[in-house]
Amino acid sequence: MKETILKSLLKIEEDYHVKILYAVESGSRAWEFPSKDSDYDVRFIYVHKKEEYLTIDQMGIGKKRDVIELPINDLLDISGWELTKALRLFRKSNPPLMEWLRSGIVYYKAYSTIDQMKELSKTIFAxxxxxxxxxxxxxxxxxxxxxxxxxxxxxxxxxxxxxxxxxxxxxxxxxxxxxxxxxxxxxxxxxxxxxxxxxxxxxxxxxxxxxxxxxxxxxxxxxxxxxxxxxxxxxTLQVELPDFTPDLDLLFKNTLDEVWNEDSLLK
The missing domain is CATH 1.20.120 (Four Helix Bundle (Hemerythrin (Met), subunit A))
Structure with a gap:
């Protein structure tokens, strides 16, 4: 199944002209209680080319979607978040995203972005x-x-x-x-x-x-x-969240440089 998943991710890169940074299992298989008929819930984070971000409309506005979702079949459910969407949710300690970062079933990881997010998650956790x-x-x-x-x-x-x-x-x-x-x-x-x-x-x-x-x-x-x-x-808990925006802005900019200064596809 991993080979099928990787082929699907490669096709996403080619069809949408993006680079995938990270792909994991997020459902019952990652929770270690799958049923015999459990499907594969694959979640990924991706980034567009630099020029896609140099416009007056940010990702998620109008036709500039910030998610990619493949049609669900009986065995495979694949969807992903664009990086700026992921980082905005990460800033708020979004639990589904925090779970992705901790999944024990990693199908693919490239570049340094996810390692940096994992390190930041220790302090961003709310x-x-x-x-x-x-x-x-x-x-x-x-x-x-x-x-x-x-x-x-x-x-x-x-x-x-x-x-x-x-x-x-x-x-x-x-x-x-x-x-x-x-x-x-x-x-x-x-x-x-x-x-x-x-x-x-x-x-x-x-x-x-x-x-x-x-x-x-x-x-x-x-x-x-x-x-x-x-x-x-x-x-009873006190709610005080530091502003991690500058750190996440820098992470985003560094990711664009790291990814698009190379010419590599998912392998």
């Missing part, structure tokens, strides 16, 4: 913003998927992962790892809740159909209590 993101995700998924007497059991992971990620931020004051087993093993003590979750995880990874089953009361109660508790904790 706990308050990331906690709100994960709590909103957990609350919305909890309300949508886990309220009936019978629920789609596999949907528990779409609430558990953001809750455990939020608890990691609370515990360590750093951005959480993507891998669900790592979150689970570190954050939850041994006991009934952890045992129930581990059983679900084994079933999901083995490819069992986790469709509608009676909801697991002990997990529902845990999630409900944790979402409320973490919400209260988040509201």
């Amino acid at each position: 706990p308050h913003s990331c906690l709100h993101h994960y709590l909103n995700m957990a609350s919305n998924n909890f309300r949508e998927y886990l309220q009936g007497d019978k629920v789609r059991i596999k949907k528990y992971f779409y609430v558990l992962r953001p809750v455990l990620a939020a608890r990691w931020i609370e515990k360590y004051d750093e951005f959480p790892p993507l891998e669900f087993p790592k979150l689970l093993n570190d954050i939850l003590p041994e006991g009934e809740i952890k045992k129930e979750i581990q059983t679900l995880l084994k079933r999901k990874i083995k490819g069992e159909e986790l469709d509608f089953e009676p909801k697991i009361e002990v997990i529902n109660e845990f999630l409900n209590e944790e979402i409320s508790r973490l919400r209260e904790y988040t509201n």
Whole structure:
């Protein structure tokens, strides 16, 4: 599959006249709980040629799109963000982008931009913003998927992962790892809740159909209590974000010089 992904990325470079800086897995495979029918969620960051930026309209305005999205098929979902869009979101500690930088499945990386972003992410990380993101995700998924007497059991992971990620931020004051087993093993003590979750995880990874089953009361109660508790904790945090714009402007300019002073395509 990696060869197919790389061929798709190369075609994007050729069709859109861009250079791809970074491409990773971002979905359940990166979270280490894929199902047997899980697709590949590939996300990438790309940069246009210098002259594309020397206009009065910035990327994202009018016809100057700042995303590239390929048609989704049953196995492959590929989309990417243009670099200035990515850096504006990075400035706000955007959690999906921060996750891309930490993905354990890297399909492609070129030039020094991503290494510099990874280094900057240690200081750009904003706990308050990331906690709100994960709590909103957990609350919305909890309300949508886990309220009936019978629920789609596999949907528990779409609430558990953001809750455990939020608890990691609370515990360590750093951005959480993507891998669900790592979150689970570190954050939850041994006991009934952890045992129930581990059983679900084994079933999901083995490819069992986790469709509608009676909801697991002990997990529902845990999630409900944790979402409320973490919400209260988040509201106590002070919000003070330095302005990283000059650093990111310099990173953008240096990337243009580094990329377009060479004549290399994705290999």
